Amino acid sequence: MMTGRLILIFAAVSGFIFVALGAFGAHGLSKILDAQQMAWLRTGLEYQGLHTLAILALGIAVQHQGNIWFQRSATFLALGTILFSGSLYWLALSTTKMWVLHHANRRLLLLNWLGTSASWCFAPE
Structure with a gap:
């Protein structure tokens, strides 16, 4: 289990990776990836950015x-x-496609949001 400090460090590192990979994708990878691969990359970045903010908020809490x-x-x-x-970055950057893992990870992320809502329900006021 991550401590508050470790959660905030993770959020900062995730934010760095989000910005760096986004810039690299826009300026370098867009020349070598096809439209589908770029869509996977963008989707992965969108989810990482949004979840990084949520993790940051939870770290502060x-x-x-x-x-x-x-x-x-x-x-x-x-x-x-x-x-x-x-898994989305893997789909975008690899020739080996792992759809089964991607779909399992999507379900895991959905369950995580249910857990997050439960954590707010049980939080002291």
Whole structure:
């Protein structure tokens, strides 16, 4: 389980990767990837960017409230983001397609959001 500090570090690193990969995709990869591969890359970046912000918010909440539910939620959202966006990056950049893993990761990310909503329900007021 990630501590509040580790959650915030993860969010910062994820944000860096989001910006760096987005810039590399726009200025370098767009010349060598086809339209479908670029769409997978963009989708992965969109999900990573949005989830990075959610993880950052949960990290701040953990720092202020120390709620175990926020910690669990942030940990699983981080894992889900790595797996889901990572599988989209894999589809975009690799010749080996792993559709089964991508679909499983999508379901995991959806379950993570249900867990996040539960963490807010159980959070002290």
